[in-house]
Every structure is written in C-alpha cells, then in structure tokens.
Amino acid sequence: MKKLLIKNGTLITASETIKSDLLIEGEKISAIGDLHVPDTGVIDASGKLIMPGGLDPHVHLDLPMFGTVSSDDHYTGGKAAAFGGTTTVLDFIAQPDTGSFQISIEEWMQKAEKASIDYGFHMNVTRMDENVLKEIPSLVDQGITTLKMFTAYNGRLRLDDGNIFRVMRAAAEFGMLPMVHCENGDVIDILVEEALQAGHTTPVWHARTRPAWGAGDAVLRTAMLAKQADAPVYIVHLNTRVGLDQVRYARENGVKLMAETCPPYLFFTEEHLERPDGAKWICSPPMRSEEDNRALWTGLEDGSIQTMGTDHCPFFFDGTTPIEYEGEKIAIPGKELGKGDFTKIPNGTPGIGDRMPVLWTSGVVSGRITPNEFVALTSTNAARIFGLYPRKGSLMPGADADIVVWDPNKKVDYGVAVAQHRTDYNLYEGMKLQGFPELVFLRGKLIVEKQQWFGKRGMGQYQKRAPRAAIL
Amino acid sequence: MKKLLIKNGTLITASETIKSDLLIEGEKISAIGDLHVPDTGVIDASGKLIMPGGLDPHVHLDLPMFGTVSSDDHYTGGKAAAFGGTTTVLDFIAQPDTGSFQISIEEWMQKAEKASIDYGFHMNVTRMDENVLKEIPSLVDQGITTLKMFTAYNGRLRLDDGNIFRVMRAAAEFGMLPMVHCENGDVIDILVEEALQAGHTTPVWHARTRPAWGAGDAVLRTAMLAKQADAPVYIVHLNTRVGLDQVRYARENGVKLMAETCPPYLFFTEEHLERPDGAKWICSPPMRSEEDNRALWTGLEDGSIQTMGTDHCPFFFDGTTPIEYEGEKIAIPGKELGKGDFTKIPNGTPGIGDRMPVLWTSGVVSGRITPNEFVALTSTNAARIFGLYPRKGSLMPGADADIVVWDPNKKVDYGVAVAQHRTDYNLYEGMKLQGFPELVFLRGKLIVEKQQWFGKRGMGQYQKRAPRAAIL
C-alpha cells in the first residue's frame, strides 16, 4: 500500500495541538507519532498546521430552484470546497412529491457521481404520511441518518408541528438526528404577498418579509418538540440573537439541542440587501443586524453553537453573460431572475470554499476562538454529530486521510478571483486573509496544492453515516 | 338620587391606601374624602378595607361542552362571584361555525339577561376568512374589544399562526387586544390519540398528553406574532415556569405582552390528577408541578403577571345525583361523563368565588403581595387592560359603585359548604382563610351581606368596553 509521511507539522485536532508525524497508508491515516518509515514519500510540514479536512454539513449542489439550478454541481462545488480546505460535504436530498424516498435517493446518487470530494446526504422530510413514516428506518440502512424539516415554506416544504413531532420520535427511535430550518412560514407568506401587492420588489424586502423573531420563536418550538419526543435536534443556519437566546435557554434546560451557523451571518446585515447588488446576499434565513452578528460570535465563543456550515447554494449575479469555467462557456440563469420581484431571486449564496479561510482569519487570528475550536467547528463536531466519526473529522489512526496542511502565515487578498466557486461574485471581496490551505488530501490523494487542482471528477465517494451519533 | 356614605374605612386601590369616607350617589361613587353629607344612610366601616369590586376577566358561564353545560349560568355564577367579592365578569362568546359574529353575540346577550352581576364579552376567533376580518371593527362598536385565539384544539378552535397574525394586525389597527390560549395543539392531538389507543384513560393522562413546554413555546410564538403585528397581547391562564420565562423574555425585549394566571395553578400539580377524584382538577391547560407553582408566585410578586382570572367553568363531580339549588333539584351531567375516557371529562374547574379570598390569604396574609397589588391583580389591572376603566376597578369618583367592604380579620374554614358555586366540590376544601368580603355593592346596591344574598336575577348589566385600553 502506498505510504506517505508528513513530518514536522503540528497536528491540530478538536481538542489537541501536538507536534507529530503522520503516516498515510493508502486512503487512511495509519499512525501518528515519532515515525521512522523506510521507503516512503515524505512531506516536510515544518511551520505548518495539519488539520482534518473540513466537513461542511450544509450544502446544496446542483439544486433546481426557481427555474434555474444552483451553479455549483458536485464536481465544481467539491473542487471549490477543497481549495478552502473542505473534503466532505453533506448535501440535502429533496423528498419526491409522491412515492418513496428511494426515487430521490437514486436521483441524487446519480447527480453526485461526478463528485470531486466525499459526500453524504441528509433527507428532507417535507411530506408525511404513514408510508413515509414506515420508510424512515430504511434510510438508516443506506447511511442517511438525518431528517431535515422546515417550519417555513408553507405548502412546499413545511411540515406542521405535529408531523415534525412524529418525525422526531421516529428519529429518536432509530437513532437519527432531526434538523430544523427555523422561521415562521405563516407570517412570511402573508408579508410577502402584501409586499408584492404594495409594489415592494427590491431585494431588501426579502429580509423585511421574514421576521427575525420568527426565527427565534421557531427555535423554541423546535426545542419543545424535541424535548417532548425525547430526541436530539440540530438547528440549521442560526442567524439571530433571539434564536441564540433560545438555543441557550433550551440547552440550559436540558434539551439536547445543537446549532449551526454560517459565516455570512457573522458579517452581513439587512443593509447589504439595500445595496444595488443586494441580491448577492439573498438567502433564507436572511442577513440580519449587527446585534445579531455580535451575538452569533459570542455563541461560537462560548460553545452554544457547535458547527459552521455554509448553506452553499450559489447563483450567478449576472447569469446572462457566459463565463468560462472548466474550459467551457457557461451561462446559468441567476440572481437576475428576480429583477423586479424579490421573490424570484434564487435563494442562496456561495460559501463552500470561503468557510474555513474566512473563519480562520476572523476567528482564530483575531483571538476569538482557538485553532482547536476552529477544527471542532469546521470539521470534528460535524463529523461526530452526523455519524461520520471517526472516519472523518479526525487525524487519528484509522481515519480517512482527509488532511489539510494549513499555512498559518499565508496572506491572501480574497475575492472572486481567488475563490473557486462557479459564480461571478464573492461575498468577502477584498477581505485580507491570513492563513490558508497549502495542501489538501482526500483519502490520501493530493487534490490541492496551493492554487493548483489535482483532483478528478468522480473521485469523491459516498459516505454512509452511522446512527446514534454524538450529541454535543 | 339615593345616597349612601361609607365612613371610617380604609380605601385600598391598586396603588394607594388611604383613610377616607366614600359617598355613593345612585349607581356611582360620587366623592371620596372627609365628607359630611346630611340626610344620607351611613355605614360604619371602621376596621374594614374598602376595595373596588373584583373583575374576573376570564369566565365561562352556561357554556355547552361535551354534551353538557358548565353548571353555573349568568345568574348562579354571578352570585357565586359576588360572595367572593367579584362584581364584574368577562365571558367568552363562541364564534358561530358559519356566518356573522352577530349570531353568537345575540345568543350570548340572551343567556346573560339573567345575570346577577355586571358582565362583558370577549370574542373567540376560531375561524378566519375575509368576511370575519371585515366584521372585526363592528365588534368595537358593540363594546367587544378583545379577540381570543387558540394555538391548540386543532380542527375546533385553533387558528394557524398566519391567521393569528392577521387577527392581531386587525386588533392593532382598531385598538383591540388579542388574547391567546397557549398550548401546542398538534402535539396534544397526537399524544391523546396514542394514550387512548394504549388504554390510558384516567384523569392524569389529561396532563400527560399536554406538554408543559408546549405552553412555553406557544408564549414565545405569541410574542413573536404580536411583535411583528405591532400589537399588544394578553396570555390567558399562564401555568408553567417555562411560559413565565418566556413572558419575561418578551417583556424585557420590548414586546407589549401581558399575562394572566389562575389560582389553581399556584396550588395544585399533576399529582392531584392522579387521585381517585382527579377529574375535579381537570381543566386546560392542566395543573403542572411544584416548580411551576413556585415560579408563578414569583411572577405575581415581581409584576411579570398582571391579572388573576379564574377560567371558571364548573361541572359537578357527580352530575347524576340531583342536588338542591335555588329551590329546585338540579342534576347536570358533569365530570362522570369522562369515566373511562379522560378526553370526555368536561374541562373546567369552579373558582369564580374562590379567587379573591384564596388570593388574599395566600398572597396578602402571607406577605407575598401587598393589599394594593391584590386590588391591581384582581380588579384594576383587568379593568384597565380590558377597557372598563375608570368605570370598573376603581374607587375614584365617577366610577361605578362596585364596592367590597372587606373584613381582614374574618376567619373562614373554606370549602364547598361556604363557596356558592353550583357544583358539588371545591378545590380548596378545608383551606383556612383569613379575610373575607363582608358587604358587596353592585352599582350602589347591596347584593351581599356576609353570607346573605340580596341581589336579583337580571340586575347585572352589559358593559361595553373601550378600545385602545392600557398596556401594563
């Protein structure tokens, strides 16, 4: 089996920082320690940090929406992720409108065949009946151990509280983890309709029609349902101070509730949506206020928030002009679809590749979080919560050799020219970064070296996930 | 005009305690002060406290339920109230299944013709469409300024969040006050069905199928809807610690949210429902834990809870045996209807007459609240919140001469033999009370003297209420 020895680096895990060599054998980390291995390739990682490859627990690749599709597929998206240090992503499968989960699973499995990095799937549950309930345990057998539900998007994605409760109990029974998108769908629908009738069409109305308190209320509602179901629960993309207050309330009162936030919610506000190019910041839930930004930072610092996802779902700002990508000219309709009607702006922002470098600079370099907390937030916690541990999120022997060699001194002027997402803009345009991935390995294979790509279409593998995973 | 002078008493208002005479002219208090009025009847109230007649903001008289009817009607219920010091009640009108509010208003007005004390009405909104929305302002003209909604009782009484939000906005527009019954209807329905299927039929399952956290979650949901609607809101019968935590959270975060609790929630727990006669304690939301009892007391003490209602809705424990009442033998089916099926136990407890004496002893005599806070909680705050002020809830000149002369030294062994409710049990059986009404006046007329009744069928008057009332 092919061996590779990384010497002289500093291993950073979720709880430990240690100078140690690391041996890759085939696809696995086989040993760490003071290692003397004859006949093997050696990489000198002096002055570098060795971290587990990032795990982005929340992405949407190749997702049809509003008559177009999110502009990164499993190949381009995974590649962009890898440039930012991420080697595994969890995508969401849409439940089919009728019939078995199986229909969608096959469809998504097929989409993902081209994947450039490893991937797993969450299952959306947006429709419930006895057949759906009966089919849930079969998901576990296929390595899908999470059930995403929505308290918003009435008539499309939302389940009522009773069905969320039912799903949570099934989840508890089979060791699965419910995930909840927290907003108040009822109120949103009313406000949206009224805004349009009143002629309010600009991007900022996307935020104005989605009450911030609705996100907070839905967190407590979710906590209540989970408590009653005796299930753990995971809040996706927490974006408000009120929501964080309720996350803390739930956790301090014994609810097994975990929370994810996404980088944009730490930086941007509704004012960004008021800009002429405000559509770039459109996603759901929306950007909020500086008070919310600050609160979320404290939530990261004190451990109330356990993971950092991206909700990566990019669109071109101008999807009418073809741009070159992977050797072809691409024009995928994008944010311009919503000109004159904010409800038609495709929802989503790019971020899969930004996540780790942006959080390193803003979190670690600033002193807000430690390198270990960075690893926990971007990789290990998600691996543990989502049943990929110890295969992913770990530098321990036996783990997949998904490894980032991080150069803590590298300075980068960040923006669309550096980021590798298939889109024409970047939210962090002009941000000065310090610290960036230098080498990225996927199961032992070098896929990124500095700004060069060595990965291949289809080299990403599907990751079955284990039930009864950790509750953090 | 007939005059009556009450001399030498101590007036207790919501904020003041003062030795003063009080002059009644006709139906009104015409003056207070050091009064020398020739040719008038005089009552010497030395050693007694003069308080405004109580206002019970939450009663259900003559209410059809589960094939029977709440056993106090507007005559007997008002009379029982008066013996406890209460001279005005607010009853709830059921929205008709189809058609105009007007249908029900006429029905309820007719039921109340026999009323022995003054009364007003809240309107339940349990069905929404454009016609309903249009009719809302007409309620204000008729003196109905409150709109009660439910987050539970799916398919019967519940409105979804969107419709609650719509009603709240209408309320805000017309100066009305939304009121919300806070529980999670979805989860209750599921748990009830399962409990029955599992053969759980005893009274305690009423509590076990109604999650306490559901009540708390619904408070925050209500707060969110009110915040978004820019409406004030009133939480009825708060019964949990979690709910109180959320009341405080909402108020500290600027939501105009007020809360009511009821005496039983201060004293009783789910364990009472486990007794052989547990059905006596069945109402919704149910009795909870000692921790909840304690929390609600602190809510009363620190002002987080503004009013004390009763949710009076009595039934006989044994409705099969006729008992004598007002000179006739009465047998109204009661709690026995639910033998073998807790869902068929009529929901409700007696309390209209217990409210003031029980709170005086447990709250004032114990030192937890002041006499002024007692008046605020049992009369003035409700009068202000519900637009009856300054006609009711006040001892100020111009107010209706609804007056209780309270003997703070009177000792009473309380129970069904003393309370005047038309039912065969009392929740406070055996409680030692200190302090009790001695005289009760309704608009200047003596209706109670010690344990003797001087009121008459039909002397109660309908009270139109004013919009844009106080927010406390």
Add this chain to the structure above:
Amino acid sequence: MKKLLIKNGTLITASETIKSDLLIEGEKISAIGDLHVPDTGVIDASGKLIMPGGLDPHVHLDLPMFGTVSSDDHYTGGKAAAFGGTTTVLDFIAQPDTGSFQISIEEWMQKAEKASIDYGFHMNVTRMDENVLKEIPSLVDQGITTLKMFTAYNGRLRLDDGNIFRVMRAAAEFGMLPMVHCENGDVIDILVEEALQAGHTTPVWHARTRPAWGAGDAVLRTAMLAKQADAPVYIVHLNTRVGLDQVRYARENGVKLMAETCPPYLFFTEEHLERPDGAKWICSPPMRSEEDNRALWTGLEDGSIQTMGTDHCPFFFDGTTPIEYEGEKIAIPGKELGKGDFTKIPNGTPGIGDRMPVLWTSGVVSGRITPNEFVALTSTNAARIFGLYPRKGSLMPGADADIVVWDPNKKVDYGVAVAQHRTDYNLYEGMKLQGFPELVFLRGKLIVEKQQWFGKRGMGQYQKRAPRAAIL
C-alpha cells in the same frame, strides 16, 4: 379653612385616570368627586391633567464638595424643582466623621430652613461601629428611615460588605430601607491613580476609570447582602445594562430589591464626556453607552425600575464668572476646578427641574410609558417606598395638596434659559418638550404659575417618614 376647588381636570394617579373635581381645604386634599362647594375659589382645569406633585428621592442641595458647594441650596433648588413639577425632595445627610448622627442632622436641618418646597432626609452611613449601630433606631423617631451606603469611595464613604450587611440587618429590624450606591471602589481607585500617573486628565477619564461592570457586580453583591439580611434594598442611580440584568435576576429570584435611575442615563454616553465641555456630564456613576441607555428604557417600561430620581447636584460649568441670581451676583466655583485633573471636577449634574418635563416628553409622548406610570415613577412609588405615603405622592383625600396642573399641549424649547437651576448650563439644551407644568401647589398654596414664582423662602416643611414602608 381656606378652600379651593379645581374643576374639570383629569386626575392622573399611579394607577388611575379619572375626570373629577378636587377640593383643597387648607393644606390638604379633602375630597375628590363631583363636588359642589359654595363660597370657594375655583380653578378651571379643563384640558389639563392633575397630578400629585413630584417627589425627587435623590438630591444633594448645598452639598460641600471638592472645596466648593453644589450650587443649588434648599431655596433655589426647591424652586427649580417646583418649576418642573416637583414639590418634595429627599436630601442626603452626611454622617459626621466622629460622633453622633445628631450632629449632622442638626446641621442639615438648619441648611434646610430656607427650603422652598417640602423635604426629608436620608442618612448616609459611611462609618460603622457599635455606637453607630445603637444610634440607628433613633433615626426612625426623627423620621429618617433610610440608610444610604456606598460600595465605592474607599476611605471616604465606602463601607465594607460586612458593615453593609450589619446595617441592612439593623434596617430590617427597625423597618428601615437600605440604599446602595453600586460601583467597585477598589478598582476605581487603582484606575484613577494610574490614569493620573499616565497623564490622562480629561473628563472622559472619569468614565474610563469607573468600570461599567463594577456597577453591575455591585448590584448583585447588594442583592446578596439584602437576601442574607432579609432586608429590602434600593439601588440608587442604576446606570448600566449589566446592572439592570442583575436587578431583574435578583427580583426574579425573590430578593426585595428596587431600583432608581436618573434621566441623564437614558440619554447620554461616554462620548458626551469626550466633548470639550465634557465636564458638564460628570457625575458618578458616569454616563455609559447607547446599549445602556436602551436597556434602562426597557427597565422603566417593564417595571424593573421603580423610581426616577435626579441625583441633582449642580455646579457651574464656569464658576469664575458671576451670574445674577435672585437679585445678586453669584460666582460659585464649579466644573473649572477640574481643569487639568478630572478627579477634581465636582461630581454632579443639574436635573431637579428637568426630571418631569423631560420624562414626560421622552416617555409619555413617545408612547413608552403611560401617564399613570409617569406618576408612579416620578412621585407615588417614591412616596410609598420612602414612607411618605399617603401624605405625598397621592391625590387622595387626606393627602397633602401638593398638586401639579399639567398642560399636556404646552410646547417648550428647553434649555438653561427655561430651567431654573442655579447653574450656567442644562444637559437638555435645545430639547423640544411637549407637556409642562402650568400650576404647582405646595400644601394648598400656589407656588408656580407658568413661569412665575409665588413660593417663599422657608415655606418648605420637614417631612418625617414612616418605617416599614412599601416594597415595590
């Protein structure tokens, strides 16, 4: 006895709003109601609000400090107060450095002989020994029922926690109320010394050397001591969000803790101290941040804060230039004493006359608080808490006829030209007020009519206060 009838006004009390006449006989309110009194003067108060005269529970008149003296004495200060609607003030007596409280009581009684409005005294306890402890009950006999202590000003005013605890227990025993100035004296002293050594001499260093969290910590410390002593306690001049959080924590956990804030803390921040004339805003505790301003407003709105004092302790900004006052040229050294050394700036701001008009406009006109809450905050609550009730703070018969006839429509461009304080600046310069006192009566005598003064030197009377007063 001379009678005066105020007709057609609207009485505003702490809990009630009522159209009623009000009869003054001699110094007292003798009756309210629909009054027909022959042979009496009549004032028509149509369109006006009748409120109890304000009670400012926290003033420092004629107080020696830093080699000068606060520039309002009991005559000029009371007069300024009256123009703003306040008819009673509570001043603080300094405990003598050695010997009996009696020495200071006599001194302060003498200073106050010229008082233009009614007054009472709190007693500072800044030195403790067995003799002091023994003398405490004698204060009650003289109508001094409050004991002010400091957790700051080491070596001058501060008592250690043990002695605060001892005083609190004595207070509990004799029905007195401890009051606490909450800051962390130890840390302040260190920071001040260092700032001076570092050459930081400008006014803003006054704020920078007094940690905001120290104020919050001292609130919880005070709550703890009161809980252990089973005493009520009153926090003076609450100025921080952290402090308010702890006020709520204490109250929700059953501590009998009440809190006062002062108007400047609702409006101004440390940035005001950075201005060239920053010394104008110097007082202790200092102005803080906008977050603190906002928090204090919510504390007023939700009842966490019960009273509004002023800590009135004015100095001239430029005390070197004589100005004309009461017919003489006055030059009292003021803020200029601290040029070049912020620790020498006399501590204090004017405010006795601003309090009610400023709070009316910013609180009532803005909709944040009701007129009744205004009365509670500016008069009744303090009267109740400090044992002056029902003589003061009330419009009830038997109360002193301290009455403000308030014109809610009067517009005033406020500032030093309107305010009557004996100083050369006003913190609210340029503020547009709506609502202002039109007539002010002190025990039945008209002392202010619009901007005209009818009071007299020495007409203010000492007010003995009752122990075992209300806990709100």
Add this chain to the structure above:
Amino acid sequence: MKKLLIKNGTLITASETIKSDLLIEGEKISAIGDLHVPDTGVIDASGKLIMPGGLDPHVHLDLPMFGTVSSDDHYTGGKAAAFGGTTTVLDFIAQPDTGSFQISIEEWMQKAEKASIDYGFHMNVTRMDENVLKEIPSLVDQGITTLKMFTAYNGRLRLDDGNIFRVMRAAAEFGMLPMVHCENGDVIDILVEEALQAGHTTPVWHARTRPAWGAGDAVLRTAMLAKQADAPVYIVHLNTRVGLDQVRYARENGVKLMAETCPPYLFFTEEHLERPDGAKWICSPPMRSEEDNRALWTGLEDGSIQTMGTDHCPFFFDGTTPIEYEGEKIAIPGKELGKGDFTKIPNGTPGIGDRMPVLWTSGVVSGRITPNEFVALTSTNAARIFGLYPRKGSLMPGADADIVVWDPNKKVDYGVAVAQHRTDYNLYEGMKLQGFPELVFLRGKLIVEKQQWFGKRGMGQYQKRAPRAAIL
C-alpha cells in the same frame, strides 16, 4: 528504550473515540495507529478503554490546618489518586506570611519529594504589596502559572477586590491564570461569630453561616474584575445554582471565565451536615441544596463547567484511634477537633481517588455526558487550561505515557474499604459503580493493576507549567 504496545483498545480523548494501538517508548507515547512493533511487550486491551491519566487540578496534600494536617501526603494521596485513574495533581502552595514566594516553594517542593504521581503547584496569593507584585513573573520561570485568590477568609487568606484586580492584571501580562475561591468573607465572619455566641456549634452551622448567594455574588465580582483586567479567570469549586447562573452570564457576555466543580457538590446537601456524622461533609464552600446539585449537572452537560477537581483535603472522622496504613499505625487528629465548635472542624473531604469512578458511573453510565466529555472534564481540559498540555491530558504521540486502561464493565461496591485515601470514611459509601480503572501507567510505568500497587515513593515528578495556556 523500553517499549510497550497496548493493542486492541479504544482510545478515548477529549474529542475522539478510536480503535487504535498505542505504543509507549520509555516515558512517552510514541505513536498510535495500526502498529506492528517487533520485540516489545504487548498488552491486550480488547474491550477496554484507553484514556489519558486523570489530572486533578485541585488538591491539598500534607496541608497544615487547625493544628493538624490533611491526612494524605504526596505519597499516600498520589497513590489513592492513581487507584482512581489520576496520575497528576495540582497542589496549592501557601504564600509565606512574610518574604518571598520562594520560601514556600522550597517547602512545598520538599514535601512533594515523596510524591507517588506527578504534580504541579498553584500559588496562593493571600498578601499583596509591591514586592509580591514584582516577584510574580519569577513564578512563571519555575513553572507556576496560576495565582489563587480568595474572596473569603478575611484577615487570613482574602485579598480585597483591588488587590485581586492587580494580581489579575499581572496575570494577564505574564500569561498566567488567576483562580478565585468565591464566597463572601465579610458576611461569613459575622454569621460565624453570631452563631457561636448563640451556642450553635453543630456541623450544619458551617453551611448556615456561609450564604449560598455569597458564592454567586463572588462569581460575578470575579468576572467583573477579570473583564476589567482583560484576564482569563478560573472559578474553583463552583457549588451553587446562583454561581452557575453567573458563570453563564459572564461567558455569554464575553468574559473569559472558566469553572470547576467537585463531585460532592453534585450529590450532597446541607441535610448531610445535619447528620450525627455531619462533620464528614464539612468543606468550604459547603454542600448546598438539591436544586444546586441539579443545576451543576446541567452545567457539566452544557459545557458551562469545564473541569472536575476534588479539593481533596481529607481528615479522619475519628483521628484519635490509630489505624494501620502502609505498615504503621497512624492517628492524625481529624474532624473530632471540632466537636462542640463547628469552626474547629478541619475543612475538607477525601475525594482524590473517587473522582473518576464516581463521575463515570453517575455521568457516563447514566448518559448525562459522553466518554469524551468525561476525559475532557477529568483530564484534558485541566491540562490545557493549566499549561500542562500536550504533555499531560493527552494520548497523542509525544505526550507522557500517563494512561488509564479502563474496564467499562467492572462493577464495584464502593466505599472506604475500596478507596485508598488515608482516612476512615468515604462520602460515597455503598455506591454501586460500573466502570473502573484496571491498569494505570505513570510515564510508561505500571503503577496500578486492579487493586494492586506497583508505584513507589518519590517516582512522581514536578511538572513545570507553561504560561499563555488555553482558554476554554
């Protein structure tokens, strides 16, 4: 170098669980992974858990107190610790009454020469002046990076707030960590004196004279001082719900505050002090209520509390009767010293050996915390916080080979007969444990195998600690 290979076990670190071999070379862990090492001893750890040796951050060995001495010295105490899985302890050096820290350091170094396991020292700072301040950085050079202070024990150990603040700033400057014992010394002294005067001499008065709220107040005070000093801070032996509330408040508001609790505070209450043998539970701060027990568990579960110490400071319950220990008859005066005067009962409980087994059963087996959290709480977090990481608290290559092989299925009836402390009682007498150490290694040497001791007097080594350690 001698090698030892532990095969087939499951490594448990603070964040990871992984099947892996582990190689010990000499005193170090040299590698983990799938290891094939010729010519080495092999231990088969199938079915066993491999954890880093425990680190008890809070012990008092050989500590003179009240005319006697804590009954475990560095030999017996370390041995008892090892039987429970702990391989490193941090003891506290008393600052000498006069003169240099160096005097005490030498004394403590000498006491510890007999140590059976590794050890480090915290330095008490109980006296402050310029010399003390100047000497602080020299401690860092000697590997003492923590400064323990007390808000209680006036006149003996306490520093006033100002001096705590000064020490904290020095700590911040030199990368040291202040630690604070949180109680209100002033109030304790008063209550103790009074209790004795009133003839209250039994053990429970120890608790009754130490207010629980005083502990909570001191947490916020400490947080405030740390915030102002911009220093991290560590709260020792948190024992109250109010204290935990304030820990959370501080952390959510950005203070770098960490907290330790000790096992007894999770199990015992003041009622245990009311027993005839109540003296067994005497330590400071004292046992509190069941509400406090419950709160502390939630603090462990949600991460608000980061470490589990013991405050091990054992005394014999009956120190008059010699017992056999290490081959000699020992009689060390103990709890009986306080017969008839609770203030003379030596303060402290045994616990150094109980800590890990008791927490495993009550925390991990019960499902409250994960095995990883167990390792974090008992070893890794303390190693990181106290600058011993990555040498201690880790299973990573390069770490000291301090290893516990834990048998998760071992059942033990716990009590004094099993625990190895040199005392005649155990607080957990009769507790049924599941999970217990089977093998314990100290720097590669086997020191415990089941109930057999292989360690030696003096084999423990002094551990210099690094400054600027982690903040969790």
